[in-house]
Amino acid sequence: MANPMYRQIAEDLREQIESGALKPGQQLWTELELRERYGASRTTVRDAIRWLTTLGLVETKPGQGTFVAQKIHPYVTTLTTSDPTGAGEQVAMYGEVDSYDYDAEGHERVPFNTEPQVEIRKAYGDVAAFLRLTEGSQVISRHQKRYIDATPWSLQTSFYPRGFAAQGADRLSDAGDIADGTIRYLFETLGLRQVGYRDWITVRAPDGTEAMFFNLPQDGRVGVFQVYRTAFDQTGTPMRLTMTVLPTDRNEFIVNVGEVPEISP
Amino acid sequence: MANPMYRQIAEDLREQIESGALKPGQQLWTELELRERYGASRTTVRDAIRWLTTLGLVETKPGQGTFVAQKIHPYVTTLTTSDPTGAGEQVAMYGEVDSYDYDAEGHERVPFNTEPQVEIRKAYGDVAAFLRLTEGSQVISRHQKRYIDATPWSLQTSFYPRGFAAQGADRLSDAGDIADGTIRYLFETLGLRQVGYRDWITVRAPDGTEAMFFNLPQDGRVGVFQVYRTAFDQTGTPMRLTMTVLPTDRNEFIVNVGEVPEISP
DNA sequence: GGGTATTTGTCCGTATGTATT
DNA sequence: AAATACATACGGACAAATACC
Numbered sequence: 001m002a003n004p005m006y007r008q009i010a011e012d013l014r015e016q017i018e019s020g021a022l023k024p025g026q027q028l029w030t031e032l033e034l035r036e037r038y039g040a041s042r043t044t045v046r047d048a049i050r051w052l053t054t055l056g057l058v059e060t061k062p063g064q065g066t067f068v069a070q071k072i073h074p075y076v077t078t079l080t081t082s083d084p085t086g087a088g089e090q091v092a093m094y095g096e097v098d099s100y101d102y103d104a105e106g107h108e109r110v111p112f113n114t115e116p117q118v119e120i121r122k123a124y125g126d127v128a129a130f131l132r133l134t135e136g137s138q139v140i141s142r143h144q145k146r147y148i149d150a151t152p153w154s155l156q157t158s159f160y161p162r163g164f165a166a167q168g169a170d171r172l173s174d175a176g177d178i179a180d181g182t183i184r185y186l187f188e189t190l191g192l193r194q195v196g197y198r199d200w201i202t203v204r205a206p207d208g209t210e211a212m213f214f215n216l217p218q219d220g221r222v223g224v225f226q227v228y229r230t231a232f233d234q235t236g237t238p239m240r241l242t243m244t245v246l247p248t249d250r251n252e253f254i255v256n257v258g259e260v261p262e263i264s265p
Numbered sequence: 266m267a268n269p270m271y272r273q274i275a276e277d278l279r280e281q282i283e284s285g286a287l288k289p290g291q292q293l294w295t296e297l298e299l300r301e302r303y304g305a306s307r308t309t310v311r312d313a314i315r316w317l318t319t320l321g322l323v324e325t326k327p328g329q330g331t332f333v334a335q336k337i338h339p340y341v342t343t344l345t346t347s348d349p350t351g352a353g354e355q356v357a358m359y360g361e362v363d364s365y366d367y368d369a370e371g372h373e374r375v376p377f378n379t380e381p382q383v384e385i386r387k388a389y390g391d392v393a394a395f396l397r398l399t400e401g402s403q404v405i406s407r408h409q410k411r412y413i414d415a416t417p418w419s420l421q422t423s424f425y426p427r428g429f430a431a432q433g434a435d436r437l438s439d440a441g442d443i444a445d446g447t448i449r450y451l452f453e454t455l456g457l458r459q460v461g462y463r464d465w466i467t468v469r470a471p472d473g474t475e476a477m478f479f480n481l482p483q484d485g486r487v488g489v490f491q492v493y494r495t496a497f498d499q500t501g502t503p504m505r506l507t508m509t510v511l512p513t514d515r516n517e518f519i520v521n522v523g524e525v526p527e528i529s530p
Numbered sequence: 531g532g533g534t535a536t537t538t539g540t541c542c543g544t545a546t547g548t549a550t551t
Numbered sequence: 552a553a554a555t556a557c558a559t560a561c562g563g564a565c566a567a568a569t570a571c572c
Binding site: 051054055056074079080081194195196197198199200201202203205219220221223225230232236248249252253254255256257258259260261263 | 316319320321339344345346459460461462463464465466467468470484485486488490495497501513514517518519520521522523524525526528
């Protein structure tokens, strides 16, 4: 059995999809039709469809059928800025929609952030390590959900040492937006100046909550980026950790180093 | 049927894995054992195992059994450098093994690159667009495979406009390494000075060749990073495009902006 | 709203092939 | 060569989701 039958069926369907004979969004044959078409059992045609599903080429909808997967117009985030001090943080930190970013119909894409959800928590593992705090230290966490054109785009949580609030930056632990951005706020209240940041990018399977929010399949076949951004103050001490989770199927990143020209539309 | 039986079985096994009761590399129960354990049919326990497989928690080996997945010690690539001119390119371009990068036993990890495989090709699609060439222009492609400690780590292809060879940089189209790095070579022969670069990072499913090389499952459940690095010369013109493909299960990226302290081991 | 047809999801049983020990 | 374990393939039955009348 050089090539199993379900793989041959999958290959045949794949070619039709990639050649364009079957267009995105279009309904595929039903399992019954495929069974007759290829003279195979239902198990076998279902294995073929599952193969294509894991590859991300088709998706199945109970009660409706199997459809050729739609390509999602990706959202591009630039991780580098010309202004590492974050003075323009409000728009720079995953907030920017570049002027050339339009959807298929030419509408500008509009982002929307929920109000920050604030908690006092204890820092363990990665959070403690990145902020250089001892395990179990208290931190302020500010969590936001982000949408673009009403589709869920990212989950973001920022962590600050608990002491910041006691030292004068008390609005950190209040719910609600800090209008001019937290970086400016920390400079005005504590004299902390952000001089740079480090991003650490990984990919992993989404957990249940993330899969639910992003509308991803519960099995892990669509991964998520996990970006930890550690911001440093003028003494080289971590002043903030931001963890952002974004689905890999709708996000891309840009990194600019040195002198680079603008991106042409 | 609030939760299907195969999901309940999967959850039960998952908890045992994540709690540490089942350790990485350890063999799980066989299908027959699981069938008796949970009083389910073979199909159902296989569905449970398939669920865990897609999540990346276990892997199956025909004739042997099912095993808890090993975590791969990730290799970290820093995308930003303090030297955008690429003078130290030889080690900076995905070539660097940082001094703190050791494996579990404390051995330094040693990278190995194959000799470049050189071809003259026509540029289409992304390659043409990034290099700002018209579709069908000729380009020199230099392809390398990269290993770290004998495990396949990345596939890398660099593209240069064909004209570079004719204008004096003729060794570009020769097979074999260019000892001091291509960036320095292009400066010495054509006076092209690299002033910066832009990385564009995406994630997608591997194709058949990539899955084979990286030893990834043929279905797309483990994705690959695809990093396009466009290098620009002093006139803002693209002088090189490097496409690197790396499995997401063993690679991470770092981006430094502004003043950031060294990473502590 | 209810009922029916359609389609995928879950689950069972069985048999045979293939890889490994 | 034999035993073991996963992979492929067939068959059937009922459940759940959706669309349509």
